Amino acid sequence: MNKQDTLEQIDLDSYELPEQQQTELDQFLKICREYMDHCDDEMVARAFKLCYASHQGETRASGEPFYQHPIEVAKIIIRELGMDDVSVAAALLHDTVEDTEVTLDFIERTFGSTVANLIDGLTKISGVFKNKGTKQAETFMKLLLTMAEDLRVVLIKFSDRLHNMRTIQPLPRKKQLAIASETLELYAPLAHRFGLFQMKSELEDLSFKAMDPTGFKFIARKLRDKKESREVFIEEVMEPIKKQLVDSGFKFEIKGRPKHIYSIYKKMMRQQKPFEEIYDLFAIRIILDEPHTKEDCWRVYSFITDWYTPIPERFRDFISVPKANGYQSLHTTVITHTGKKVEVQIRTRKMDEVAEKGLAAHWKYKEGAARGQNIEKFVHWIREVLENPRPDAATEFVEDFQLNLYTDEIYVFTPKGELRTLPKGSTPLDFAFEIHSEVGERALAAKVNGQMAPLRQELKSGDQVEVITGKKVNLSADWLHDVKTHKARARIRQFIRQQEREIADKGRELWEKKASRGNLEISDQELAKVAARLKFPSLQKAFYDLGSGAYDATKFYKYVKKYKDKGRFAEEESSKTETPEADSSYEIVYDEATRAATDKGLIMNGEITDVKYSYAKCCNPIPGDDVIGFISRDGDVKIHRVTCKNTRHLIQTDRDRIVDVKWAPFTGDQFTGAVKVVGEDRVGMINDIANVISKSMNTNMKSINISSDSGMFEGTLILMVKDIKHLEKVIKSLQKVDGVKLAYRYE
Ligand code: MN
Numbered sequence: 001m002n003k004q005d006t007l008e009q010i011d012l013d014s015y016e017l018p019e020q021q022q023t024e025l026d027q028f029l030k031i032c033r034e035y036m037d038h039c040d041d042e043m044v045a046r047a048f049k050l051c052y053a054s055h056q057g058e059t060r061a062s063g064e065p066f067y068q069h070p071i072e073v074a075k076i077i078i079r080e081l082g083m084d085d086v087s088v089a090a091a092l093l094h095d096t097v098e099d100t101e102v103t104l105d106f107i108e109r110t111f112g113s114t115v116a117n118l119i120d121g122l123t124k125i126s127g128v129f130k131n132k133g134t135k136q137a138e139t140f141m142k143l144l145l146t147m148a149e150d151l152r153v154v155l156i157k158f159s160d161r162l163h164n165m166r167t168i169q170p171l172p173r174k175k176q177l178a179i180a181s182e183t184l185e186l187y188a189p190l191a192h193r194f195g196l197f198q199m200k201s202e203l204e205d206l207s208f209k210a211m212d213p214t215g216f217k218f219i220a221r222k223l224r225d226k227k228e229s230r231e232v233f234i235e236e237v238m239e240p241i242k243k244q245l246v247d248s249g250f251k252f253e254i255k256g257r258p259k260h261i262y263s264i265y266k267k268m269m270r271q272q273k274p275f276e277e278i279y280d281l282f283a284i285r286i287i288l289d290e291p292h293t294k295e296d297c298w299r300v301y302s303f304i305t306d307w308y309t310p311i312p313e314r315f316r317d318f319i320s321v322p323k324a325n326g327y328q329s330l331h332t333t334v335i336t337h338t339g340k341k342v343e344v345q346i347r348t349r350k351m352d353e354v355a356e357k358g359l360a361a362h363w364k365y366k367e368g369a370a371r372g373q374n375i376e377k378f379v380h381w382i383r384e385v386l387e388n389p390r391p392d393a394a395t396e397f398v399e400d401f402q403l404n405l406y407t408d409e410i411y412v413f414t415p416k417g418e419l420r421t422l423p424k425g426s427t428p429l430d431f432a433f434e435i436h437s438e439v440g441e442r443a444l445a446a447k448v449n450g451q452m453a454p455l456r457q458e459l460k461s462g463d464q465v466e467v468i469t470g471k472k473v474n475l476s477a478d479w480l481h482d483v484k485t486h487k488a489r490a491r492i493r494q495f496i497r498q499q500e501r502e503i504a505d506k507g508r509e510l511w512e513k514k515a516s517r518g519n520l521e522i523s524d525q526e527l528a529k530v531a532a533r534l535k536f537p538s539l540q541k542a543f544y545d546l547g548s549g550a551y552d553a554t555k556f557y558k559y560v561k562k563y564k565d566k567g568r569f570a571e572e573e574s575s576k577t578e579t580p581e582a583d584s585s586y587e588i589v590y591d592e593a594t595r596a597a598t599d600k601g602l603i604m605n606g607e608i609t610d611v612k613y614s615y616a617k618c619c620n621p622i623p624g625d626d627v628i629g630f631i632s633r634d635g636d637v638k639i640h641r642v643t644c645k646n647t648r649h650l651i652q653t654d655r656d657r658i659v660d661v662k663w664a665p666f667t668g669d670q671f672t673g674a675v676k677v678v679g680e681d682r683v684g685m686i687n688d689i690a691n692v693i694s695k696s697m698n699t700n701m702k703s704i705n706i707s708s709d710s711g712m713f714e715g716t717l718i719l720m721v722k723d724i725k726h727l728e729k730v731i732k733s734l735q736k737v738d739g740v741k742l743a744y745r746y747e
Helices: 003-008 019-035 041-054 068-080 085-092 104-111 113-130 134-146 152-166 173-193 197-211 213-247 261-271 294-307 349-357 359-364 371-387 397-406 428-435 437-441 477-482 486-517 524-533 539-548 553-565 568-578 592-597 645-653 685-695 724-735
Strands: 252-255 283-288 330-335 341-348 409-413 419-423 443-448 451-453 465-469 602-604 607-609 613-615 627-631 637-641 671-680 700-709 712-721 740-746
Touching (some): 003 041, 019 041, 041 085, 068 085, 085 152, 104 113, 113 152, 152 173, 197 261, 197 349, 213 283, 294 330, 341 349, 419 428, 428 465, 428 486, 437 486, 477 486, 486 539, 486 553, 539 553, 627 645, 637 645, 671 685, 671 724, 712 724
Parallel strands (some): 283 341, 613 637
Antiparallel strands (some): 330 341, 409 419, 443 465
């Protein structure tokens, strides 16, 4: 019988612990009863026993038995975070599924689905954690935040880390450094975001201690040395206030705790100041005991300001407007009679607990409701805090606003437990394309968390997704409505275009058959003109409509024939050659003298100026193009083509900044021109194109981008030319290349 079966056959209710562990359990239950209003002792006892039984034989680096670790984590959960019995059971069992033979099924059967869900969440998080790296770290943060479904997972994870940090000493130095830096980068900021100030401070100090023991000891010793003088100072400053509070019947406590060690260290580093100038930056805290209310806080505030002069700019009212993480307090900085500034924080006991323990304490204070409702309220409250930071409140909120950004993404798992980030609203289809485009194309169905699910079902954070694929491509145009990611959309669109191209090819064949039967010889350029006459946006679209039958092929043929017979093409051709470049406002001047005179000039409003100018990337103007100038904010002139769509926009919105510019005579500059070439995808095509370009005078090819699909290729060439005539010449030679159907200038 293997260990799993053995463990799962234990009857936990009658299982007897050894004497020592039984004593530990009794003590543990005592703590539970002390801190919790309601506690399911039997469930906690069962969790304790399973924790002991499953980790039996394991030891920690310190040599102590491993089961002590989950017990200590559970104690943090109870004493420091004030959480419930379900969290305690989950904390006791947090390492079982991952490290022992215990299965999640067994936990669900024995402890119910809530405990099982918490442990599942914890196991998933630590799986994510094993594939580290900086990007993974960021994702981990986001994952924790989106797993808000049950925030107890996050709080247990924090407690786990806190205990590991408290007991980091026996680990080898290298491991200590790795864990400490991870704690500092990941856990501490996140604890802060959840309002767990006490935990954040301790995590920071423990990390700092592990990374820089000397620095830590230095500051700790100095703090101890100053303790007495600090207490004397507080005593002196607070003496008159204390008296007034006592006389007015207040119940209160005054604390003057210095900042924690790591924050002093950070301040020393940031401000480049010695310890002595930093250490006394501490706040005096006045905590009002129950049943004092927030109104009483304001009374205390008025006592203080009666006695000392407040600095108005430093006043903060976090009581009327709490921070997003629930923090409430009045802050004021006053000048004492010795001229020293001191910050005073005033708050009730309840506010103080929230400040120190964060959200968990807030939950504890939600009175009246039954336990189950309490948890629901807690989770609901946290959601509210995370989702609706108040826009009118202090700047500290900015950081919390980022939480909203995270809710645009979901985090799902592959069957192997790898994490993938997808936009909210994504489906298993998105997931499939995210894995690989081939997986997407062949997707038939999906399993979400082990259950069959349709490909269009919306995924949630934490879902584990498996895609079932077929042997053949199953992609369909309808899928476009079921996907969210760019990757999936792009592939589906490409598929649709490919289908369209096939239909267009069919249309072309149909046309060519008709043309050869009618002995009609016509070039593609001529045919494109006819198509344009018939209001087709392109020749390709005309072929598509012929292929799909949307436009009757015979009708098309008759129209072309009529057009050709009338000789309209010849007519147009000749009228074109009669007016060569007649409207061109510029001339190429090859004269060396002229070039020198206007070498660096831009002709603006008819004059040569030395204004700085550049060419717009959106339309890449070339000498010979009709151009205008647009004055940018720093006074430079951007030159656009008149036909550029940005120009159209600028003319409407910023007419005042438009200036009339002209091309200066030949400057010798090279200009960027883009050319689109469409043709048959045949062997040697790219070579032939490159040859044509290199043979044209002084043309440099900056880049060529080719895509081919079902026998057709489409290329975009970026060329360096000296003017528009130059570019046109190149285009003409490209049109002559065997198999090229279209070549034209392209923005
Ligand atoms: Mn652990």
